[in-house]
Amino acid sequence: MQKELLEYTLRLGDNALILGQRLGEWCGYGPVLEQDIALSNIALDQLGQARMLMQYAARLKGEEYTEDKMAFFRDVTEYHNVLMLELPNDHWGFTIMRQFLFDTFNYYQYTQLLQSQDDHIKSVAQKAIKEITYHAQWSAEWVIRLGDGTEESHQKMQTALDELWQWTGEMLTPDAVDEKMREAGIGADLNKVKEEWQQKVAEILEIATLKKPEDDWMQEGGKQGEHSEHLGYILAEMQHLPRMYPEAEW
Amino acid sequence: MSKNKDNWKIWEVFIRSRNGLSHKHVGSLHAPDAEVALKNARDVYTRRSEGISIWVVPSEAITASSPDEKEPLFTPADDKVYRHPTFYDIPDEVGHM
Numbered sequence: 443m444q445k446e447l448l449e450y451t452l453r454l455g456d457n458a459l460i461l462g463q464r465l466g467e468w469c470g471y472g473p474v475l476e477q478d479i480a481l482s483n484i485a486l487d488q489l490g491q492a493r494m495l496m497q498y499a500a501r502l503k504g505e506e507y508t509e510d511k512m513a514f515f516r517d518v519t520e521y522h523n524v525l526m527l528e529l530p531n532d533h534w535g536f537t538i539m540r541q542f543l544f545d546t547f548n549y550y551q552y553t554q555l556l557q558s559q560d561d562h563i564k565s566v567a568q569k570a571i572k573e574i575t576y577h578a579q580w581s582a583e584w585v586i587r588l589g590d591g592t593e594e595s596h597q598k599m600q601t602a603l604d605e606l607w608q609w610t611g612e613m614l615t616p617d618a619v620d621e622k623m624r625e626a627g628i629g630a631d632l633n634k635v636k637e638e639w640q641q642k643v644a645e646i647l648e649i650a651t652l653k654k655p656e657d658d659w660m661q662e663g664g665k666q667g668e669h670s671e672h673l674g675y676i677l678a679e680m681q682h683l684p685r686m687y688p689e690a691e692w
Numbered sequence: 693m694s695k696n697k698d699n700w701k702i703w704e705v706f707i708r709s710r711n712g713l714s715h716k717h718v719g720s721l722h723a724p725d726a727e728v729a730l731k732n733a734r735d736v737y738t739r740r741s742e743g744i745s746i747w748v749v750p751s752e753a754i755t756a757s758s759p760d761e762k763e764p765l766f767t768p769a770d771d772k773v774y775r776h777p778t779f780y781d782i783p784d785e786v787g788h789m
Binding site: 576580 | 724728731
């Protein structure tokens with residue numbers, strides 16, 4: 443039980459941390475100042491959520507662990523984020539589409555976590571849900587505007603959606619850890635999240651004049667620690683300083 | 693995108709702070725429509741708890757006085773000291789006002 447709770451906490455925390463790190467790459471490169479700041483804000487929100495969850499994970503793991511140790515001294519196979527979030531940002535539309543697909547999932551997931559029997563996860567959810575609600579609105583608005591925008595923006599968003607679809611199954615499909623956490627009243631019921639996600643995504647895609655891809659074979663493995671090569675590069679950049687100077691302080 | 697962003701309108705942003713009674717002008721930003729302008733204003737101008745209410749107004753909707761008219765508009769007020777309450781002597785009996 444303790445083992446599953448730790449892994450579940452890391453799944454939540456690593457999703458936030460890796461997405462935050464990815465979005466941070468846009469800082470200074472956004473297409474316009476307003477969008478640059480908006481996405482950097484979201485990146486910082488994710489980082490804040492990651493911190494709360496890393497602190498909890500460190501506490502669950504044992505006395506010698508800290509949030510920094512959890513973030514900077516775990517390697518690729520010890521990370522539990524879903525694969526979609528470690529994909530390179532590609533172009534702006536691709537980043538926005540991924541954000542929309544994930545934010546919508548995250549919104550329904552955290553809505554359920556507000557009722558979690560685990561006090562720490564519940565309190566993280568209470569703080570995070572306000573941020574996530576905004577993220578989900580923001581990215582949906584932009585999917586609509588870019589999807590139903592110019593011919594070029596429409597085409598780019600449709601291509602991004604088609605490419606991303608195979609990566610969406612993982613977050614919506616419960617494995618043994620998810621099931622155990624759901625039964626304990628700690629984790630979200632991903633089958634319910636999936637239903638709500640499908641409905642919302644279909645609704646927004648229709649307004650955005652985008653065609654929902656057919657469900658086909660789905661990528662998986664990230665939650666269990668099997669990652670693409672991209673995560674190695676993310677961790678190399680994120681971790682190299684604390685690994686080189688473990689005692690470094692501001 | 694670069695072509696379209698040049699077409700984004702400019703919006704003036706007004707924020708009412710937690711204890712403020714009125715919205716105050718804080719700056720401007722680019723946005724393609726009013727809803728996005730509100731979101732952009734939230735992201736650009738309220739990151740440090742500056743406000744609890746936002747107005748956005750298309751800049752083109754604002755009519756501004758012309759700098760050329762500065763003299764006739766504003767200098768006549770400069771020598772009318774009696775319009776300030778400090779011009780008047782207040783009898784000691786009144787005490788603090």
